[in-house]
Amino acid sequence: MVVDGGSGQAISAEGLTKSFGSFVALDGVSFEVPRGAVYGLLGPNGAGKTTTVRLLTTLMRPDGGRALIDGIDVVAEPGLVRTRIGLTGQYAAVEERLTARENLDLIGRLYHLPRREVTVRANDLLEQFDLIDAADRVVMHYSGGMRRRLDIAMSLIARPSVLFLDEPTTGLDPRSRRAMWDVIEDLGGDGTTVLLTTQYLDEADRLAERIVVIDRGAVVANGTSDELKADVGDDRLVVRLADHLDVDLAMDAIGSLRSGPFDFDARRVSLSAPVPSGSRVAPEVVRRLDRAGVEVVDIEVRRPTLDDVFLHLTDRTIEDVDTDTAPDAHTDTAPDVDTDTASDTDTASDTDAVPDAHTDLP
């Protein structure tokens, strides 16, 4: 795949730092993305995702560290870097008063592509992004999803070697969001290196082959979705109780089945804990709780989600960080789980089936 005999890294960030006044936005961010890979940069609002993208796309100068795109230094050769990147920012940066075709034409010409090629390429992209029927309509009348698709098409007009997608689905309704996922998945197929930032765990899980988790301006984890989940460890048992006074009783009854500390969410009256093998443990949990006279609303066993990963890494859920409204009811600290007991990681390879895998109770 790599023809220049270089390191093979499309993106290489080494100890990037950036401060705004006294606020440290990036505190030594390092990661690498090999050519042709689709990576996710995952973190809550304010984690430093957009700042990282701005540094990598020459929109901002790093205070320290080094960033290379296809081996080219972004500070030393910003002009050269710009010929190889495509950027889709957080807001659909399209000219509303022009048509889709004219938008593509404008950007293609500003990349200095030959006119003939711009015309052909624009047409291909309009087809690929399902915009061909609306191609000659003024963008002002487009839906949010169509604008986003055009936005990405514009970033692709010069066949960038590296495409940056900064929160590509923020602000889209669920249906457009899923359509956008299909679009991004196809990009990964045609050899373009993609770095996408997201605060949605399911999005990173579905789209990125590897995820760089960033929090408070630093990389806290880097791995495949499965690896990150395996780090968290076992399946997670979640028992929702009818009466919160039963918590101690329930903990006594099923305490010996778990492989890590309990976590109690007071708002939902739900008790959760890692268990070595969810599907085998579930019937026993039901039996014991029944025997102890604990009334149960719901029992759920699920494989760890990226939410658990984030909680595990930062002691916070992404929602906690984003909204600042969720009650801080997680009573434990990061569970110290022995990863050897993570027995069911083979079944965790099907990433689509991760959340809400309710077990059938006998």
Next chain:
Amino acid sequence: MSPADESTSGVSSASSRSLAVSIGRPPPRSGVRAALSDALIEATRHLRIIPRNPELMIFATLQPVTFLLLTTFVFGDAIDVDGYDDYTQFLIPGVLAQAVVFNSAFTSVGIAEDMEKGFMDRLRSLPMSRSAVLLGRTFSDLVRNTITFHISLLAALLIGFRFGGGLFEIAGASALLLFFSYSLAWIQTLIGLSVSSVESANSAGFIWMFPVTFVSSVYVDPDLMPGWLQPVARANPLSSATDACRALYNGRDPGDSVWIALAWSLGLMVVVGAICVRKFSRSTVG
């Protein structure tokens, strides 16, 4: 302007690419020619919009025309000025100069809009000249202002304004006002780059206009103002521009006002333009 030639030139650094990228990658360009060519491409973005947004054009025209009508009919017979039998012959060139000042506000709003909507970031991530982004905007605004200016001029003739000079003087006066408007475009660019929202650009772009137009020779001769205000009004670049085009349109001797107006315009363009380009480039890497 032939990007086609350059795409095949095979700059060595551009040859390092993955197999997935099969086309030639035109190298980044620099220099004045590249900047001008990029600026023209960017200007077409705005120029294409003009015929599609007739309302914007109508409002841009309506404002100066309304001012022309109001001032001519309200003040026309009420004020006498030395050297002019008819105040409207004195007033209308001033109102045209004022219209040029007012219409410069589109530039700051347009730039702030591009910043707010993220389009500026898109442009900044492209291998195009930094200054071309600003040049493109100011070029296209100059074209638009030229159109609205001539519509206003036509309206002035319809309500009774008469040229006293020859074609050369008339064209010279109009060209001078538009040249002056281009220097104002850079002041508005600086405002657009400095504010954080379209709303602020709207206020900041307008707020200085009333003092600048009133404390000038647009409506009355500065000699009639209070003593302390006279030097301010005379030093105002708008006064020189107004004096020059007023004299030329009426076929009189403009004295040195033409040169003062040209010097002001050129000076503002160079100094403020340089500040704008510096400010715009410094916010990114190079």
